[in-house]
Amino acid sequence: xxxxxxxxxxxxxxxxxxxxxxxxxxxxxxxxxxxxxxxxxxxxxxxxxxxxxxxxxxxxxxxxxxxxxxxxxxxxxxxxxxxxxxxxxxxxxxxxxxxxxxxxxxxxxxxxxxxxxxxxxxxxxxxxxxxxxxxxxxxxxxxxxxxxxxxxxxxxxxxxxxxxxxxxxxxxxxxxxxxxxxxxxxxxxxxxxxxxxxxxxxxxxxxxxxxxxxxxxxxxxxxxxxxxxxxxxxxxxxxxxxxxxxxxxxxxxxxxxxxxxxxxxxxxxxxxxxxxxxxxxxxxxxxxxxxxxxxxxxxxxxxxxxxxxxxxxxxxxxxxxxxxxxxxxxxxxxxxxxxxxxxxxxxxxxxxxxxxxxxxxxxxxxxxxxxxxxxxxxxxxxxxxxxxxxxxxxxxxxxxxxxxxxxxxxxxxxxxxxxxxxx
Ligand code: MG
Numbered sequence: 001x002x003x004x005x006x007x008x009x010x011x012x013x014x015x016x017x018x019x020x021x022x023x024x025x026x027x028x029x030x031x032x033x034x035x036x037x038x039x040x041x042x043x044x045x046x047x048x049x050x051x052x053x054x055x056x057x058x059x060x061x062x063x064x065x066x067x068x069x070x071x072x073x074x075x076x077x078x079x080x081x082x083x084x085x086x087x088x089x090x091x092x093x094x095x096x097x098x099x100x101x102x103x104x105x106x107x108x109x110x111x112x113x114x115x116x117x118x119x120x121x122x123x124x125x126x127x128x129x130x131x132x133x134x135x136x137x138x139x140x141x142x143x144x145x146x147x148x149x150x151x152x153x154x155x156x157x158x159x160x161x162x163x164x165x166x167x168x169x170x171x172x173x174x175x176x177x178x179x180x181x182x183x184x185x186x187x188x189x190x191x192x193x194x195x196x197x198x199x200x201x202x203x204x205x206x207x208x209x210x211x212x213x214x215x216x217x218x219x220x221x222x223x224x225x226x227x228x229x230x231x232x233x234x235x236x237x238x239x240x241x242x243x244x245x246x247x248x249x250x251x252x253x254x255x256x257x258x259x260x261x262x263x264x265x266x267x268x269x270x271x272x273x274x275x276x277x278x279x280x281x282x283x284x285x286x287x288x289x290x291x292x293x294x295x296x297x298x299x300x301x302x303x304x305x306x307x308x309x310x311x312x313x314x315x316x317x318x319x320x321x322x323x324x325x326x327x328x329x330x331x332x333x334x335x336x337x338x339x340x341x342x343x344x345x346x347x348x349x350x351x352x353x354x355x356x357x358x359x360x361x362x363x364x365x366x367x368x369x370x371x372x373x374x375x376x377x378x379x380x381x382x383x384x385x386x387x388x389x390x391x392x393x394x395x396x397x398x399x400x401x402x403x404x405x406x407x408x409x410x411x412x413x414x415x416x417x418x419x420x421x422x423x
Pocket of ligand 1 (some may be wrong): 277305309
C-alpha cells in the first residue's frame, strides 16, 4: 500500500497578513517544519504540496532538504479545490491530507493515523475541547463536552474514493466553498473513525499564534528546569512525557540551549542613539569604520565616525549608561584624533562587565553625498565584525534629505542607531 501526504499550503493567509507558509518561526519557514514531519515519517512514500500559483521555485528552494519524493501542484481558490488538485497529483492508494499551517504535527501522530487506516474507513485525529461549548440556535444550549471533540489534521482516506466523492459533489452543484476539512465530505458516503490527536498540533492562523508558540516553548523550559538541570536526567525524563513531543518542534534549539537560556534568565534591552558632524574639506570620510573616497570628510575631535558614535550612544543607552560625551570627553587630549572603532571596543567592554552583549542593530544614515548604497555591504560587514554579531542582525539604510536643510546642502552627515542588547 502506497501512502501519499498532501499538504495544503495555497491559502491566502488573509488573517495572518502575509503568506504564513513562508514565515520564519524559530529560524525555519512554517512550511518546512510541516513537510519535515512527513519526510521523517517512515510510512509516507511521497509528499504533494499544494502551493500558490507561480511560487514553485521559492517552495522548491525552501524544501530542498526533503528526502521523500516531493511534487508541487497549484492549489485552487478554496480548500476543496486545492484538495482535488492534490488528489489528482498524488499516486498513493491512501492519502493523508494536512493543513500546511499545522507545523507542529508530530511523526507519532502521523504514524498513529496510518496504523488505523483501512480501505473503507476514513481516519481523523481529535482532541478534547478545553472550553465549554454551547449551540446558539433559537435556544442557547450547553453541549455535553464528553461527546464533543475538536478535529485536527492530517486526515486519512482512500485516495480514489475521496476523489470520486468530490467529483460527485461538484457534478451535483453542492457548495463546498466553506469546507474546513475533508472528513465531513468523506462521511457523506463512508464511515469515519477517530484516533487521539495531539494538543501541540496547533494551527497557525494569526501572527499571535506564533507568540503562543514562543510561550509554549517557555513553558517547556520551565518544566524542564523544574525537573532538574542535568541533561541526562532530562533526556530520561523526557522519554516518557509529552515534553519530548513538544521539543521535536523546537528545531533550532537544543536541550542544552534551553536549560542554559533559562539558567541565565535572559533580558533584552533596547537603546537609541543619534549623532551629526560637519562635512569639511581635507578630512577623511569614515562611516561605520569604513573609509570612503569623497571630496569632504567629517569634522570632529575624534575621527568623527558619526555612525559608530550613534551606535555607541545606542549601546550605552540600552543599559542606562552615560553617553559618549561623558565616556570620552572631547576636552580630554587623549581623544584627539581617536579611532572610533577603539572607542567602540571600550563601550563593548562596559557592556561585557555587565554581562551584556549586542544582539542586533538598525542604523539609518542621512547624507546627501556621497551615494552610500555601494558602501552599505562594507559598513554592515565592519559593524558585524566590530560587534561580534551576525551580519543578518545588522540593518543599515541610507537616505538623502532630498536637498533640504543642512544635510541636503552637504554641510553635514547625521545618523540614527537602534540596538537590542541581551543580558
Ligand atoms: Mg559624534
